[in-house]
Amino acid sequence: MTTTPTAQAVPLPAPHSSGCPFAPPPAYTEAAATGPMTRADLPDGSSCWLATGYAEVRTVLSDRRFSADVRHPAFPLLVPGSRETLVTDNPSFLRLDDPEHARQRRMVTGDFLVKRVAALRPDIQRIVDEALDRMTEGRTEADLVTEFALPVPSLVICLLLGVPYEDRDRFQFLSRTLLSRESTMEQLKAARDEVLEYLRTLAARKREQPEDDILSRLAVRDDLTLDEIASTGVLLLIAGHETTANMISLSTALLLEQPEQIARLADPAALPGAVEELLRLLTIVHTGLPRVALEDVELGGVTVRAGEGVIAMVSTANRDEEVFGGPDRRPTDELDLERDARRHMAFGFGVHQCLGQPLARAELQIALETLFRRLPGLRLAVTQGEREFRTESFIYGMRSLPVTW
């Protein structure tokens, strides 16, 4: 018999509040307050589970009885009708299970090793410094999103992939189209087709003339098709671009509200921990991570039946008082750069956990430290109410952040 929880089903995706712009949609935190597992309604009218507790989210994302395979007929979809697009287009390994997931993921992990990312730090520092040079030259005001937060990770991932400089503006546009909930199905498909075709062509070129970049290393292998390389390239491009960009702009906006905490970024010993706390609190995947149960699983006081969808809500899990609270700490819905936030799941958990996380951490540490060091007078150029947030996107973030210095 299926356990029936008393709480009302949560509509997915739930709208953001007009209150705190850094908080996940209130419907999710309210669901979390009623218990770790709640029923939820998907846009196509079907229903699924919402996992909001820390332990339950951890289990959904790491227990192999939960599948990430988008081709499963019961896989929960946040965009109605997107199954066909996702399935026919050679799903990226983000949406596949092992062993196929591991086979494809292992082809790119070498470029994201902790030591390789450490060696990239001078390149990242140069990209950050040059972006700030361009943003501040002859000016006292700029939009931090378009002039700093978006270009930095875009240039870093293009450098890693080996995308030529002249193609990068087009890539940024296509990436945003692919991630926006406002895009129509036709726009999504057109953008995805264009990126895939571009990457197939570029990979074919690099197969003939390999360079020192990820696409070349994939292209010279004889066990990968150009389609698989292009699909992996799209995943890395999207995963490495908007996510880090929105973390940079949201972190900046939040820190400008709490300037007394900014000094901690200048302490090299405290900087990594400060970035972990920003990752925890801001957890930009506000829509959660979808999975489907392959077997019946007892979880958080309910039975998730085989064939039922589950959305793992990392944003609420990352605000669990038992895991992240403490007598000397601020409440977990507030920023506290002295908190030990290392247990956060902002990068997910399980075998699909973000493979670019060492790169993301390095970019965030370097970008935020450099920004506030070089522009100590940084402040908003608009009122707080005029800041624009991206509530329509799978990756939460900011549309614009006008600043002056």
Place this chain on the structure above:
Amino acid sequence: MQVSVDRDRCCSSGMCVMNAPAVFDQDDRDSLVMLRQAVVQPEQFEDVRLAAELCPSGAITVTEDGAAGTGA
């Protein structure tokens, strides 16, 4: 304390290297987890426990042992 790693489960997240860099490394050839040292020192116990807890693919096993850490 004894620590062992299961390279078949490793998904190369790098969490272990971040949390206990003296104990864990990533193999240059296949990106999978490697142990830097056979014996864990007592001052490393806490880092190693955290690395095991936060390994996303469950590739690290820690066996607590009352006499561990004194054999080096």
